[in-house]
Amino acid sequence: MRLVSQEAWAAYQGRFIALWTDATRAYALYEPGELVAVELQNGAYPALSYLGANWFQRLAKDLNGHTATGFADTRTAVEHFREPDGRAAWPEFALPNIEGVHQVAVGPVHAGIIEPGHFRFSVVGERVLKLEARLGYTHKGTLGLMRGKSARQAARYAARVSGDATVAHSIAFARAAEAALAMQVPARAVYLRALMAEMERLANHCRDIGEIAEDAGFAFLNARFALMREYLCAAAQTA
Structure with a gap:
């Protein structure tokens, strides 16, 4: 990890991956795994100009x-309906200043198994001028719940971040904990993790392909892929 000045942080060049903060620092991860940190000053840090940030x-x-x-986007990410002081809020969607524009609201509840999210389209006729997505409706504060827990207890929370990626999140947490503790992982565990991750991937692909067929009006194919997915899930449960 490289601890840099605020000027060097803002000017840093690299292929951006992720950013997060803790009580004292902000961290940015760049490929190929380079971690850069900066000290917070009164709870603030310089904004990064990367779109992904x-x-x-x-x-x-x-x-x-x-x-x-210096970050111009003041929209919330998950706390959409609460002001910093705890009061209820309903943030408005900005409407383009063009004559004849109207808004079409979709969500947050969708048909089928789509994750909740509110999408606001600003349109003129059939032309979409702007789309603003408001996500985070299933935010559960899992990371906050994991703080202070033992690695074994925290692993149960990691496995419940997303139901269709239980194996992936569990492996990611296990590898992070093992790296922090400098633990040697048995080869058998590595092989079993790869096997279970592949079964989870196949099960998710079966569902996704089936849903694509369903959207195209091919319900029979969706039913067949749903059956294949059940076979994979049953095999994983047995294993």
Whole structure:
């Protein structure tokens, strides 16, 4: 990890992956695994100009109260309906200043198994001028619940971040904990993790392909893929 000045942080060049904050620092991860950190000053750090940093900086503000100075996007990421002082809020969607524009609202509840999310289309006739997505409706504060837990207890929370990626999140948490503790992982565990991750991937692909067929009106194919997915899930449960 490289601890840099605020000027060097803002000017750092690399292929951005992720950003997060803790009580004292902001961290940015760049390929190929280079971690850069900067000290927070009064709960703030310089904003990064990478487009991919937008969502992470909004999350850091919502979850930890840390502000990216010079960051123009003041929209929330997950705390959409609550002001910083706890009062209820209903943020408005900005409407393009063009004659004849109207808004079409979709969600947050969708048909089928789509994750909840509110999508606001600004349109003129059939032309979409702007789309704004408001996500985070299933935010559960899992990371906050994991703090202070033992690695074994925290692993149960990691497995419940997303139901269709239980294996992936569990492996990611296990590898992070093992790296932090400098643990040697038995070869058998590595092989079993790869096997279970592949079964989870196949099960998810079966569902996705089936849903694509369903959207095209091919319900029979969706039913067949649903059956294949059940076979894979049953095999994983047995294993």
